[in-house]
Amino acid sequence: MKNQIILEPIGVIHTPHGQIEGMPVQPAGAAGFTGKAVIKKEYVEGLTDLDGFSHATLVYHFHKAEGYVLMPVPFMDTKPHGVFATRAPKRPNHIGMSTVRILSVEGDTVTFDGADMLDGTPLIDVKPYFPKYDSPPDSKSGWLDTAAHKQCCNVRSDNRFM
Amino acid sequence: MKNQIILEPIGVIHTPHGQIEGMPVQPAGAAGFTGKAVIKKEYVEGLTDLDGFSHATLVYHFHKAEGYVLMPVPFMDTKPHGVFATRAPKRPNHIGMSTVRILSVEGDTVTFDGADMLDGTPLIDVKPYFPKYDSPPDSKSGWLDTAAHKQCCNVRSDNRFM
Numbered sequence: 001m002k003n004q005i006i007l008e009p010i011g012v013i014h015t016p017h018g019q020i021e022g023m024p025v026q027p028a029g030a031a032g033f034t035g036k037a038v039i040k041k042e043y044v045e046g047l048t049d050l051d052g053f054s055h056a057t058l059v060y061h062f063h064k065a066e067g068y069v070l071m072p073v074p075f076m077d078t079k080p081h082g083v084f085a086t087r088a089p090k091r092p093n094h095i096g097m098s099t100v101r102i103l104s105v106e107g108d109t110v111t112f113d114g115a116d117m118l119d120g121t122p123l124i125d126v127k128p129y130f131p132k133y134d135s136p137p138d139s140k141s142g143w144l145d146t147a148a149h150k151q152c153c154n155v156r157s158d159n160r161f162m
Numbered sequence: 163m164k165n166q167i168i169l170e171p172i173g174v175i176h177t178p179h180g181q182i183e184g185m186p187v188q189p190a191g192a193a194g195f196t197g198k199a200v201i202k203k204e205y206v207e208g209l210t211d212l213d214g215f216s217h218a219t220l221v222y223h224f225h226k227a228e229g230y231v232l233m234p235v236p237f238m239d240t241k242p243h244g245v246f247a248t249r250a251p252k253r254p255n256h257i258g259m260s261t262v263r264i265l266s267v268e269g270d271t272v273t274f275d276g277a278d279m280l281d282g283t284p285l286i287d288v289k290p291y292f293p294k295y296d297s298p299p300d301s302k303s304g305w306l307d308t309a310a311h312k313q314c315c316n317v318r319s320d321n322r323f324m
Contacts, residue, residue: 003170003171004168005168006168007257028294028295039246045232046232046233046245048233049304051304052247052307053302053303053304054302055298059221070205070207081210084287084288085210085214087295092170093169093172095221095286099295124167124257125246125255126246128248128303131297132190133190134261135293135296141293143214144290
């Protein structure tokens with residue numbers, strides 16, 4: 001196993017969220033917040049045909065997160081859970097992902113609805129959304145099903161993960 | 163924007179696939195292939211409550227991929243597409259993700275169905291699957307819808323991305 005994996009951003013994500021407090025949690029709670037993923041010039045050709053997809057998963061760096069908490073209390077609940085059973089940003093690797101609705105792909109810019117990340121977030125990858133890969137039927141979602149899913153769209157973040 | 167993002171694997175994924183040729187493409191084509199994600203000792207507490215979820219998204223390193231191709235011909239089609247409209251491993255950042263069915267979580271090991279990655283793959287993150295976040299309704303999937311989705315489960319990889 002390699003000990004280190006070195007990534008370089010492929011671009012940057014612009015959103016209306018200049019600070020962590022008050023941000024929506026997850027794209028499901030961020031409808032109406034438009035973001036722009038701007039790709040570096042040398043990678044723009046790689047966006048070809050993305051406009052045929054309604055959604056994409058953006059993979060990005062939680063660039064303001066420092067360190068990790070193994071048993072965080074996530075925004076969606078009042079009890080701690082293992083970090084790998086949450087989407088909390090203070091993880092061993094500060095990688096976030098959000099499946100967002102594509103509004104347009106023009107030149108170097110993917111405009112999307114569901115912006116739930118900070119302005120200036122470094123973009124690592126864009127993956128096309130395909131239900132056959134990404135939406136297993138008959139799923140269950142543990143504490144998220146039982147504790148908090150009804151309130152997802154009103155939850156806002158605070159500074160617990162700064 | 164930071165120029166480099168340095169990750170360290172949180173563990174390793176063991177699968178029946180010792181080489182790239184002949185591997186299934188995506189978990190939808192890998193049903194019946196069992197994998198084991200083994201987490202480093204210092205992170206095992208972070209798996210708490212993951213057993214309540216039926217599925218998780220594994221984020222990992224395409225550790226055998228070198229370089230990138232902006233217009234690859236993916237396994238699922240005979241025409242080139244922009245790399246960000248495909249899941250091809252030769253991407254600017256060699257990050258893969260697969261949403262798999264959790265069979266068990268015991269100690270440091272998550273056993274799962276849908277192993278579509280190489281044996282020895284470095285594990286970067288585990289995210290719980292939650293349809294409200296990860297399964298937007300009314301999606302469309304461009305070339306994947308039209309060209310190849312009917313054949314997904316029989317497609318096998320070859321050495322084009324080695």
